[in-house]
Amino acid sequence: MPPEDGLVSTVETAAAVATVVAFVCVLGMLVVARSLPKPARRPYQWLAAGVGSGVCGLVVAAGMIAHGAPANVVAIAVALVGILSAVPLVRGLLGLFGPNPSPGALLRHTVDGLIVGACIFFIGWLVFVYLQPDAPELDFSVRFVVIAVPAWVAAGVAGVAAMTIARSVRPRRVPVLAAVGVALTTSGGLTEVMVCCFPQAVSLMTTAWLASAGYICLAAATGVAARADAVRPTVEVQAPPAIYAIASAGAVVACSLIEMVIIERPEPVSVLTSCVIILTLVGRLAIALKDVNKYARQLEAREAHFRGMAFTDPLTGLGNRRRLTQTLAEDWAGREYGLITLDLDGFKNVNDLHGHDVGDAVLVEVGRRLRANVRPDDVAVRLGGDEFAVLTGADPDGAVHAARRLLAVLSRPYEVVDGLVFLSASMGVADSASSTGVEALLRNADLALRFAKQGGKNRVERYDVTYDVSLRRRVAVEQGLRLAIERDELSLSFQPVVRLPEGHPVGVEALLRWHHPELGAVPPAEFIPVAEEIGGIAALGRWTMHRACHQLSRWIADGHDIWLAVNVSVRELRSPRFAESVAEVLRAHRVPPDRLVIEVTEQSVARDVAELTAPLRALRELGVRVALDDFGAGYSSLGQLRRLPVDVLKIDRALLDEPEASRQEDAGDPRVSPLVDVVVRLADRLGLQVIAEGVEDEAQRAMIEAAGCRFAQGHLFGPALPAEHVEALLAQGRAQDPGDHELRGVDTPPTRNLSS
Numbered sequence: 151m152p153p154e155d156g157l158v159s160t161v162e163t164a165a166a167v168a169t170v171v172a173f174v175c176v177l178g179m180l181v182v183a184r185s186l187p188k189p190a191r192r193p194y195q196w197l198a199a200g201v202g203s204g205v206c207g208l209v210v211a212a213g214m215i216a217h218g219a220p221a222n223v224v225a226i227a228v229a230l231v232g233i234l235s236a237v238p239l240v241r242g243l244l245g246l247f248g249p250n251p252s253p254g255a256l257l258r259h260t261v262d263g264l265i266v267g268a269c270i271f272f273i274g275w276l277v278f279v280y281l282q283p284d285a286p287e288l289d290f291s292v293r294f295v296v297i298a299v300p301a302w303v304a305a306g307v308a309g310v311a312a313m314t315i316a317r318s319v320r321p322r323r324v325p326v327l328a329a330v331g332v333a334l335t336t337s338g339g340l341t342e343v344m345v346c347c348f349p350q351a352v353s354l355m356t357t358a359w360l361a362s363a364g365y366i367c368l369a370a371a372t373g374v375a376a377r378a379d380a381v382r383p384t385v386e387v388q389a390p391p392a393i394y395a396i397a398s399a400g401a402v403v404a405c406s407l408i409e410m411v412i413i414e415r416p417e418p419v420s421v422l423t424s425c426v427i428i429l430t431l432v433g434r435l436a437i438a439l440k441d442v443n444k445y446a447r448q449l450e451a452r453e454a455h456f457r458g459m460a461f462t463d464p465l466t467g468l469g470n471r472r473r474l475t476q477t478l479a480e481d482w483a484g485r486e487y488g489l490i491t492l493d494l495d496g497f498k499n500v501n502d503l504h505g506h507d508v509g510d511a512v513l514v515e516v517g518r519r520l521r522a523n524v525r526p527d528d529v530a531v532r533l534g535g536d537e538f539a540v541l542t543g544a545d546p547d548g549a550v551h552a553a554r555r556l557l558a559v560l561s562r563p564y565e566v567v568d569g570l571v572f573l574s575a576s577m578g579v580a581d582s583a584s585s586t587g588v589e590a591l592l593r594n595a596d597l598a599l600r601f602a603k604q605g606g607k608n609r610v611e612r613y614d615v616t617y618d619v620s621l622r623r624r625v626a627v628e629q630g631l632r633l634a635i636e637r638d639e640l641s642l643s644f645q646p647v648v649r650l651p652e653g654h655p656v657g658v659e660a661l662l663r664w665h666h667p668e669l670g671a672v673p674p675a676e677f678i679p680v681a682e683e684i685g686g687i688a689a690l691g692r693w694t695m696h697r698a699c700h701q702l703s704r705w706i707a708d709g710h711d712i713w714l715a716v717n718v719s720v721r722e723l724r725s726p727r728f729a730e731s732v733a734e735v736l737r738a739h740r741v742p743p744d745r746l747v748i749e750v751t752e753q754s755v756a757r758d759v760a761e762l763t764a765p766l767r768a769l770r771e772l773g774v775r776v777a778l779d780d781f782g783a784g785y786s787s788l789g790q791l792r793r794l795p796v797d798v799l800k801i802d803r804a805l806l807d808e809p810e811a812s813r814q815e816d817a818g819d820p821r822v823s824p825l826v827d828v829v830v831r832l833a834d835r836l837g838l839q840v841i842a843e844g845v846e847d848e849a850q851r852a853m854i855e856a857a858g859c860r861f862a863q864g865h866l867f868g869p870a871l872p873a874e875h876v877e878a879l880l881a882q883g884r885a886q887d888p889g890d891h892e893l894r895g896v897d898t899p900p901t902r903n904l905s906s
Contacts, residue, residue, distance in 0.1 A: 175366060176201050193245025200239035200332070236307050239332040246314065246325050254441070259313060261434050267309025268427045271302055302423075308333045330367045334360050465510060466517030469531040474539060477529050478588040482541070485582070488549025490540040490556065491595040492577040495607040497536040500571055508566045512573070515564055523559050524552075539595070546581040546612070553577045553610045561608070574608035584613060597621060623669065627680050630666050635693050640664050642697050643870035646879055647715070647841060647863045650855050655879050657713040657747070659863065660698040661870045662690065682721060691722045695732065699739040699746070701873050706745065710880045715747035715777060720754040720762065729768035736772075743773030747798065751779045759790050767795040777841070782829060791836055799833050801826060803844025803864070806853065826857045834858070 176198045183194040244256050311329035318325035461473040469477075494516070501509040513536065520530040520538060529541040542552050557577055563570040578598030585591035594613040601620075602611035634640050644658040664672045681687040695716055702714040722728055736743055748769055755762050755778065766776050777798035782805045805825045826842070833840045842854040845864030854862060868879065 171366065172201050193242045196238045196242030196245060197332070200237075200242060236303050240307055240310055242332070244310075246318075258434075258437055258441075259317070260310060261430060261437065263310030263313040264306045265309065265427065265430050265434060266312050267306035268302075268423060268430060270308055271305035272423045272427065327367050327370050334363050334367060463517075463532040466514055466532050468517045468521065468538070469529060471531065471533050474529065474531045474533075474541060475588055475592075477541060478591065482543075485543065486545060487541060487543050488546055488552075488579060488581045489591050489595045490542065490549060490553045490577055490579050491533070491592075491599045492538050492540075492553075492556070492560070492575045493599055493603065494536040494560070495574040495576055495603075497573060500573070504566060504568055504571070508568070508571070511566060512564050512571060516560060519559050519562075520556065523556060546579075546583065549579050549581060550610060550612055553579050557608070557610055576602040576607045577610045578602055578613065579610060580613040584615075624680070626666070626669060627672060627677055628684055630669070631664075631677055631681055631684070631686055634664055634666075635689060637667075639666065640690075640693060641872075642694065642701065643872060644701075644714075644876045645863060645870040646868045646876065647861055648867045650851070650860050650862055653867060655712070655867075655876075656861070657715060658876055659715040659717075659749070660694065660701075661717075662694050663870075678719075682719060687719050687721050688725065691718055692731070695735050696739070699735050699741045702745060703739040703741050705877070705880065706741065708877070710877075712880060713745045713747055713775075715749050717749045717751075717779065720750070720758075723750065723762055723765045725765075728765055729772060732769065732774060733772055736774075744775065747775045747777050749777045749779040749800070752781045752802075755794065756790070759793065763793065763795060770795050770797070780843075782825065791832070791838075796838065798839045798841060799829060800841045800843050800863075801829055801854075801859070803846075805829070806842065806844060806850045822856045823853050826854055826859065830857045830859050 179194055179198040179201070183191045183198070186194070240260070244259065311333045314325050314329045318329075461469055461476065463470045494512075497509065497512070500512055513532075516536075516538065517530070517532060520540060524530050524540055525542065527543055531539050531541070533539055540552070540556065542549055544552055557575055560573070560575045563572050565571075576599060578595045578600070580591055580594035580598055582591065585594050594617075597617045598611045598613040601617055602609050605611060630639075641663045643661045643663050645661060646655040647657040647659060648654060649656045662674055662678075664674075664677055666672050678687070678690075681690050698714055698716050702712070705712055718728075725731075732746075732748070733743075735741075736746065750762075750766070755766075769776055775797040776795060777800055778794065778796045779800045780802045781799045782802045805823065830840050839861065840859050841861040841863055842850075842859045843863050845851055845854065845862045845866045847866060850864075851862065851866060871879075
């Protein structure tokens with residue numbers, strides 16, 4: 151029988167309002183979704199599809215009520231509101247995991263939601279259907295098909311929505327709005343249950359208004375997502391808390407007890423629902439166990455991978471330092487073995503010239519050559535950078551032989567993209583017999599490698615106990631040198647420079663001396679290179695310059711006509727303010743510039759003439775003279791003398807070491823050294839003064855006098871002396887020869903034009 155006209159009008163109005171709301175919301179969701187990035191657009195398109203399918207079910211149900219359809223048929227139609235929209239709505243919710251959710255994560259999330267939904271259905275079924283006293287008696291098939299199945303679907307969707315809200319990440323506005331909208335939209339699956347208790351029109355109107363509210367929530371979620379970081383996942387995958395399983399099992403137990411105590415007989419739908427919940431929990435447990443096993447296998451694989459990485463060099467595939475120490479401590483304990491450590495000579499140039507990619511390729515090739523040229527039971531490792539090591543079971547002599555063989559292998563050219571790269575290697579060898587432990591073995595091999603590099607590189611050096619003594623002394627010198635000035639351990643000695651043939655002192659050379667409190671007197675040849683290496687040569691140079699000029703000012707004040715020479719290093723000359731600092735020292739001690747001579751070694755200047763010409767010229771512009779020390783010691787730069795701004799040549803003592811027969815006097819006419827004669831004549835043509843160094847005996851003195859050299863220095867005329875002893879010599883020379891001293895520039899030939 152058709153319903154009353156007023157009720158039909160109300161139903162039609164509700165359906166019409168819901169349809170309009172759905173149309174507006176779907177249109178708005180699709181438009182707004184297009185403004186989202188493409189990966190984040192799809193979930194909201196699915197939600198819009200669910201809204202459209204749901205409103206179609208409402209329109210059909212409203213039409214059936216208007217034409218007086220039976221209650222069961224209308225209930226089925228109303229249930230379609232939830233069933234038809236369930237699939238796209240759930241798919242849209244699952245899309246909130248992000249653009250690329252894993253299938254396993256979606257499955258776990260869905261199963262968790264179904265468990266919650268089944269519990270909701272179980273409780274709702276007992277409270278709102280089975281325990282209702284006025285509920286009509288329906289056949290089981292009708293009750294199951296018309297009521298239970300749609301309610302199950304709707305409750306499952308509600309459970310998925312609840313889990314989505316529980317697992318959403320902050321900010322939660324998008325997932326909460328979407329989940330609430332999905333739950334309201336699928337409310338038709340639960341509302342049709344109200345057919346048992348309320349008129350059809352009331353049930354349908356309730357469904358329409360709830361669905362309309364759901365449409366609005368979904369549209370709002372889409373709008374919020376468009377203004378937020380939509381690409382970022384709004385739901386995270388996480389393990390459900392323990393309360394989740396406890397609550398699910400508790401709901402089943404509670405409902406079962408209600409049935410047993412109040413109803414006193416089982417109800418088919420409730421029993422079936424209990425079975426579904428239990429099976430779903432078991433399935434979720436199986437999924438969890440599978441995940442645990444998967445994670446355990448992944449953890450085991452990663453542990454093995456990281457364990458391998460911890461003992462393997464990732465670039466060359468060789469072992470690393472940990473592998474070496476582990477092998478020495480565990481696998482080779484009690485055996486006789488040798489350790490070869492090697493370092494590639496000049497490898498930094500490969501990186502600087504060809505790039506680090508080529509350098510890495512060279513290191514890979516070094517690793518391949520080592521692996522291919524060691525015995526099967528030997529262990530080749532990369533210690534870091536361009537340092538490698540080979541652990542061999544050979545005896546000490548065999549280890550040295552193996553190192554020399556590897557040296558030849560590694561010296562072969564390396565093919566790279568730009569051509570060929572040529573490298574050599576330095577190697578140190580230590581054996582277990584000379585070491586008391588793993589660390590001592592590594593230290594001894596490294597120490598031997600260090601001496602191999604200091605000995606000229608491209609060689610093999612076997613560890614010797616004397617290296618320890620040298621190293622300890624080297625460390626003591628380095629540490630003591632840092633505090634030598636502060637502790638007032640430095641002093642100056644002065645070696646006279648005499649004029650020939652009289653032998654009267656006309657100048658002195660200041661020589662730095664260091665008396666270490668434990669090592670005693672440390673020679674300059676030992677501590678000067680250390681000072682240059684640790685960056686302390688500038689401080690030593692400043693101290694020497696001040697002390698020397700202070701002493702020179704005292705001698706000048708005492709009336710001595712004398713000049714003073716100070717040795718400087720190339721590092722000091724390269725300082726941009728070196729000439730200014732020398733001028734400040736001269737002003738501070740009131741020393742005329744022409745009384746100071748700066749000495750630089752020929753070898754150091756010859757390495758970089760272009761760079762050192764400017765600072766030497768700046769010194770000469772101050773009035774300070776420049777002497778080229780150790781001239782002829784191996785880097786003779788005769789062709790560069792015209793460019794170098796120098797005033798004095800100091801002949802190296804090596805030029806005076808002529809064979810004894812050539813230095814014999816023959817009828818009072820001494821033989822002249824050809825090399826000394828050439829240097830003196832060349833200096834005379836260039837307007838330079840010459841000082842012969844290292845004159846030890848009368849034969850050498852006669853030789854340089856015969857060559858025309860007018861100034862000399864050496865033990866024959868006096869060793870390096872303290873200042874007070876030099877004063878006595880100066881006083882004696884002044885009494886014997888009060889004349890001018892040519893080297894100071896009074897009677898010297900005109901200085902050559904350096905600009906020519």
